[in-house]
Amino acid sequence: MNFQDDHTYMQAAMEEARLAASRDEVPIGAVLVNHETGKIVARNGNRTIELHDPTAHAEILTIRELCNERKSQRIPDYDLYVTLEPCTMCTAAIGFARIRKLVIGAPDEKGGGVCHGAKFFDQPTCHHKIEIVHNVMADECGQILKDYFKTKRG
Amino acid sequence: MNFQDDHTYMQAAMEEARLAASRDEVPIGAVLVNHETGKIVARNGNRTIELHDPTAHAEILTIRELCNERKSQRIPDYDLYVTLEPCTMCTAAIGFARIRKLVIGAPDEKGGGVCHGAKFFDQPTCHHKIEIVHNVMADECGQILKDYFKTKRG
Numbered sequence: 609m610n611f612q613d614d615h616t617y618m619q620a621a622m623e624e625a626r627l628a629a630s631r632d633e634v635p636i637g638a639v640l641v642n643h644e645t646g647k648i649v650a651r652n653g654n655r656t657i658e659l660h661d662p663t664a665h666a667e668i669l670t671i672r673e674l675c676n677e678r679k680s681q682r683i684p685d686y687d688l689y690v691t692l693e694p695c696t697m698c699t700a701a702i703g704f705a706r707i708r709k710l711v712i713g714a715p716d717e718k719g720g721g722v723c724h725g726a727k728f729f730d731q732p733t734c735h736h737k738i739e740i741v742h743n744v745m746a747d748e749c750g751q752i753l754k755d756y757f758k759t760k761r762g
Numbered sequence: 763m764n765f766q767d768d769h770t771y772m773q774a775a776m777e778e779a780r781l782a783a784s785r786d787e788v789p790i791g792a793v794l795v796n797h798e799t800g801k802i803v804a805r806n807g808n809r810t811i812e813l814h815d816p817t818a819h820a821e822i823l824t825i826r827e828l829c830n831e832r833k834s835q836r837i838p839d840y841d842l843y844v845t846l847e848p849c850t851m852c853t854a855a856i857g858f859a860r861i862r863k864l865v866i867g868a869p870d871e872k873g874g875g876v877c878h879g880a881k882f883f884d885q886p887t888c889h890h891k892i893e894i895v896h897n898v899m900a901d902e903c904g905q906i907l908k909d910y911f912k913t914k915r916g
């Protein structure tokens with residue numbers, strides 16, 4: 609058993625975000641945690657450029673990896689930690705996968721689909737009830753993105 | 763050069779939907795068409811059960827296949843034909859891939875993300891302009907789903 613707190617898991621997601629930046633991908637990272645054991649079971653960062661895949665966001669990659677390993681398209685015993693509020697696509701995928709808890713680092717007013725834009729989980733057509741925790745190490749998570757885009761503009 | 767009309771392409775998507783039903787997957791099919799040549803370049807149906815992947819919808823599978831082949835995460839010269847209004851996840855993926863035109867068979871009041879639910883392309887945060895054609899062979903496309911769920915209910 610290896611119970612850790614939200615900050616520790618978010619730090620692991622931040623490591624994945626930094627690794628994504630080092631690959632010149634938009635630095636967003638995600639980890640999936642087994643709710644029972646507390647173990648990180650999947651971790652990744654964005655790889656849309658590397659994989660030539662517009663769906664290869666950190667969240668989708670970790671969900672696809674774990675679902676494939678578990679031989680199930682639903683993983684209701686797992687919690688997802690992600691450094692930036694998931695986009696509309698990922699938010700819906702998180703719902704389809706029946707993720708138990710979603711822990712978000714920085715909010716994303718422009719592209720987010722949880723508390724902004726589509727607000728997927730608030731739609732009457734969404735029946736998946738999910739626990740959501742906002743603003744965990746939001747400044748640190750957001751800074752990784754700010755640093756990356758500052759370099760790109762430089 | 764092989765120009766065909768919307769009905770012909772939708773019939774190809776319907777074939778994919780029927781193949782999905784024969785695999786005991788929710789019968790939704792999609793084809794991607796090169797706008798210049800009129801050729802179908804990717805075609806698939808839902809495979810979420812087979813692939814243990816909640817993101818393996820017909821639209822996502824065809825987009826990922828063509829993007830991988832084209833070595834690009836954007837395919838703005840291609841049109842997508844799909845038998846049912848795409849869900850929120852797929853609608854956002856279609857936007858990320860910069861699909862040129864989206865042709866929809868049956869509307870989906872419950873799970874759709876184009877004209878229902880999240881209405882992704884209508885959000886002020888969505889900057890992708892896409893041509894959308896609705897209700898192409900809507901009754902025939904919807905009937906495939908009705909027949910499938912009738913069988914499932916026994």
